[in-house]
Amino acid sequence: MVNTDKVATMSKLAIYEAGIGKKELVLAKYYKSDYIRYNVLKTILTAAFCYWIVVAVLAFLNMEYILDHIVDMDYMHVLHLLVAGFVICLAVYWLFSRIYFSVKYEQARPHIIEYNRLLKRMEDHYKEGVDSAPKNVKIRGTIVENDEFIDY
Numbered sequence: 745m746v747n748t749d750k751v752a753t754m755s756k757l758a759i760y761e762a763g764i765g766k767k768e769l770v771l772a773k774y775y776k777s778d779y780i781r782y783n784v785l786k787t788i789l790t791a792a793f794c795y796w797i798v799v800a801v802l803a804f805l806n807m808e809y810i811l812d813h814i815v816d817m818d819y820m821h822v823l824h825l826l827v828a829g830f831v832i833c834l835a836v837y838w839l840f841s842r843i844y845f846s847v848k849y850e851q852a853r854p855h856i857i858e859y860n861r862l863l864k865r866m867e868d869h870y871k872e873g874v875d876s877a878p879k880n881v882k883i884r885g886t887i888v889e890n891d892e893f894i895d896y
Contacts, residue, residue: 750869757862765859768852772859780845787841788834795833799826 761769771779803810810817 747869753862753865753869757859757866759836760859760862762857764855768855769850769859771852772856776849779849780842783845784838784841787837791834791837792830795830854868 774782
């Protein structure tokens with residue numbers, strides 16, 4: 745006999761995993777602070793790399809001016825401008841990426857909590873039924889309804 749509740753739960757899980765769950769279940773592997781730090785670090789490294797690429801391209805585009813004024817240039821002023829621009833660029837990217845990934849995590853959190861609730865229900869179906877629970881059914885992630893242990 746088909747257990748309709750079990751089939752409905754399995755369908756909800758499959759729909760979530762095939763849809764938005766593909767991206768959101770990756771978030772469930774991390775605590776919020778770890779997820780934010782990891783992605784901010786990636787963003788900062790990418791921004792730093794891109795900043796120096798842009799500086800190099802601008803230097804090559806203005807090579808004629810640089811070579812004409814190489815003796816007259818104030819190298820300390822140029823260095824201060826480059827470093828100040830670099831610090832400002834990294835600060836802006838740090839701030840926006842921190843906000844973006846924090847919001848992204850918080851938006852995914854209720855869906856993952858519901859997903860974990862459905863997984864627990866499936867586990868209960870297997871425990872009460874004749875079927876034995878498959879070995880690959882487990883609760884994913886660290887996000888739960890009572891999140892007192894999650895460090896922010």
